[in-house]
Amino acid sequence: MPVALSMSAFGGKADIAILIECGTHQCGRPMLISGRCHCGNISFALDWRPEPSEIPARACTCSFCAKHGGVWTSCPTGSLTVSVTDRARLSKYAFGTKTAEFHVCTACGVVPVVTSRIDGRLYAVVSVNAFENVEPALLRQSPSTFEGQNEQARLSRRKRNCIADVQFDPTS
Numbered sequence: 506m507p508v509a510l511s512m513s514a515f516g517g518k519a520d521i522a523i524l525i526e527c528g529t530h531q532c533g534r535p536m537l538i539s540g541r542c543h544c545g546n547i548s549f550a551l552d553w554r555p556e557p558s559e560i561p562a563r564a565c566t567c568s569f570c571a572k573h574g575g576v577w578t579s580c581p582t583g584s585l586t587v588s589v590t591d592r593a594r595l596s597k598y599a600f601g602t603k604t605a606e607f608h609v610c611t612a613c614g615v616v617p618v619v620t621s622r623i624d625g626r627l628y629a630v631v632s633v634n635a636f637e638n639v640e641p642a643l644l645r646q647s648p649s650t651f652e653g654q655n656e657q658a659r660l661s662r663r664k665r666n667c668i669a670d671v672q673f674d675p676t677s
Contacts, residue, residue: 535583540635542615546594547608549587549618551631551668553580562633563649569600569607573616576646579630584670587618587629588677602656620671621663628667 536556541548553560557580564576587608589595598607598616608618617635621628633644 538631538639539637540617540631541637542610542617542635543613544610544615546590546610546612547587547615547617548590549585549631549635551580551583551585553583555582557643559645560633560639560643562644562646564646566648566650573614574634575616576633577619577630578633579666579668581666581669583668584672585618585629585631585668586672586674588674590677592677602659604656604660621660621667623660623664626664626669627671628663628669629671630667 534556535552535554538551538553539548540551560578562576562578564570564574567575569575570577591612594610594612596609596611598609599605604623605619605621607616608620609616615632615635617632619630619632633639633646
């Protein structure tokens with residue numbers, strides 16, 4: 506059953522949007538997806554449970570994502586570990602309602618992860634453009650927008666649909 510997720514933007518004028526639908530069960534195994542920025546400074550491991558038959562890849566139509574090619578996905582039943590090699594080359598960008606942070610590598614300019622802290626819990630989505638080990642045929646890309654959605658609706662959607670098990674590797 507598809508559900509929608511929106512990342513904040515421009516105070517309701519545009520929304521970074523993701524439509525999420527976790528894939529169907531295949532052999533009861535999880536799929537471990539690795540990803541990273543271009544230079545490898547920011548990397549992630551997404552444990553997608555259960556293994557998907559396809560991965561929804563939602564191309565956000567907000568001005569920020571349109572300018573850098575943001576295409577996002579998430580699996581609410583999965584878990585995410587993010588590692589940063591050099592924290593001095595990590596920048597966090599937030600705009601609009603400032604309820605989401607884009608983790609930008611200052612060395613190569615790639616945004617592999619977006620997080621949102623809601624009620625003390627960290628939620629995340631990842632960029633399919635940062636994937637390292639996923640067959641492109643698994644990706645089902647489509648445009649998404651949640652134009653005019655209010656902040657509370659965005660936060661509620663994230664709580665339901667983002668990756669809720671998010672860790673930043675403390676050794677990185």
